[in-house]
Amino acid sequence: MKRKVALSSFIPMLAVAGLLWYGASQQNTITSVIPDADNAGLKLPEGFGALKAADGVGRARHIAITPAGDMYVKLNRLNKDGNGIVYLHDSNGDGKMEDAKGFANYIGTGMYIKDSYLYASSNTEVFRYKLDDKYQIANPTPEKIVTGLIDRHQHESKSVVLDNAGNIYVNVGAYSNSCQVKDRNPGSMGREGCPILDSAGGIWQFKANKLNQTYGDGVRYATGLRNVVGLDWNQQNNQLFVMQHGRDQLHDLFPNLYTVQQSSIYPAECMYAIKKGDNAGWPYIYYxxxxxxxxLAPEYGGDGKKEGGKEAIDPSVAFPGHMAPNGLLFYTGNMFPERYKNGAFIAFHGSWNRAPEPQAGFFVVFQPFKDGKPFGKWEIFADGFSGSTEKTASGRADHRPCGLAQGPDGSLYVSDDSKGTIYRILYKK
Structure with a gap:
């Protein structure tokens, strides 16, 4: 007769052997998820591990995780089946999402789940899909929430986030580098009054449950933001935070004012805490x-030293230039150590224009927060996406971090829009 052995007697042995990683499964029971032997190629702080939850998904931009642990991925290029959104499911609890199915016939970046709806954006519209009790799409035909947003094929992605009061916030990037009369033309000065700001270069607020809204139905919530790909709602202080892509080509456009080296490291990529009516100062200033x-920007009379933008808000954090922050996530889970709680993870997609300096980025950083505000210095949290130091320096990265999402167990997911890898980062308790 076989003797029954309590599961609890095995747990200490497995933990010591490093085989058991803790997390809530889809049924909130203990499951075993084992990181890849090489941590999926990532360099992480001590105690963390990583695995490739999925691979070859496509040009994966922003991602959203359901309370059941499944994932929706927004693609910036239609996959071979003509789909712009992919649904991923882990059928056996090993952390690998083996099951995939696609829907939607449009490309884009934005992806967010709120109140049993999946919100997704194209480059001109925002849609929502009703989720059933298993958080799956009940009807593949979406409702159209916002339409008619501008797309001039530069900074065209429409990232989205929702607050707790029924509003959705949409980035409309400026179709310009610095609002010159002739965009990216050496010596061309800035357009007075920058008419681009009427319909782009800011964050627009719309109702999350109202159909077929246009600019006229929305509110220009914040302006003077060149382009925001990463944004999130801070639950501690009930406020919108965004990551701006700073301007380019200071030396190329004004070689008499800026050296090549200055152009490679300035201006900063900035995190802003946004309130209604805020102006971050683009195109008239940079940080x-x-x-x-x-x-003061050179297009508007600056020389690299003159200050400007007295009416513009200051950044909450200023990061090195040209690293392309594409994802922002405030961590609210319980898996990671307490110091990470309510702090911000930022996915830096990586630079293309830091020569003669080495290219930079291609990593995920952590910015500690306290009482809803940045507190202390930021640090590199996950590195190694590019494949090697040489690939980082040249800008020819294997993988580029883009989207961030938090799993129901508190693990952190990172999307890669180069080769379509989905990473999952866990902490061993």
Whole structure:
């Protein structure tokens, strides 16, 4: 007769052997998820591990995780089946999402789940899909929430996030580098009054449950933001935070004012805490992370030293230039150590224009927060996406972090829009 052995007697042995990683499964029971032997190629802080939850998904931009642990992935290029959204499911609890199915016939970036709806954006519209009790799409034909947003094929992605009061926030990036009369043309000066700001270069607020809204139905919630791909709602202080892509080509456009080296590291990539009516100052100013000042843009009479933008808000954090912050996530889970709670993870997609300096980015950083505000210095959390130091320096990265999402067990997911890898990062308790 076989003797029954309590599961609890095995747990200490497995934990010591490093085989059991804790997390809530789809039924909130203990499951075993084992990181890849090489941590999926990532360099992580001590105690963390990673695995490739999925691979070859497509040009994976932003991602959303359901309370059941399944994932929706927004693609920026239709896959071979003509789909722009992919649904992923882990059928056996090993952490690998083996089951995949696609729907939607449009490309885009935005993806967010709120109140049993999946919100997704194209480059001109925002849609929502009703989720059933298993958080799956009940009807593949979506409701159209917002339509008619501008797309001039530069900074065209429409990232989205929702608050707790029934509003959705949509980035409309500026179709320009610095609002010159002739965009990216050496010596061309800035357009007075920058008419681009009427319909782009900011964050628009719409109702999350109202159909077929256009600009006229929305509110220009914040302006003076060149382009925001990463944004999230901070639950601690009930406020919108965004990551702006800073302007390019200071030396290329004004070689008499900026050296090649200055152009490679300025201006900063900035995190802003946004309130209704805020102006971040683009295109009239940029932020110099070394001078810690708002500097008047050369297109509007600046010389790299003159300050400007007295009416513009200051950044909450200023990161090195040209690293392309594409994802922002406030961590609210319980898996990671307490110091990570309510802090911000930022996915830096990586630079293309830091020469003669090495290219940079291609990593996920962590910015500690306290009482809803940045507290202390940021740090690199997950590195190694590019494949090697040489690939980082050249900009020819194997993988580029883009989207971030938190699993129901508190693990962190990172999407890669180069080769379509989905990473899952866990902490061993």
């Amino acid at each position: 110099d992370q070394d001078q810690h000042k708002k500097i």
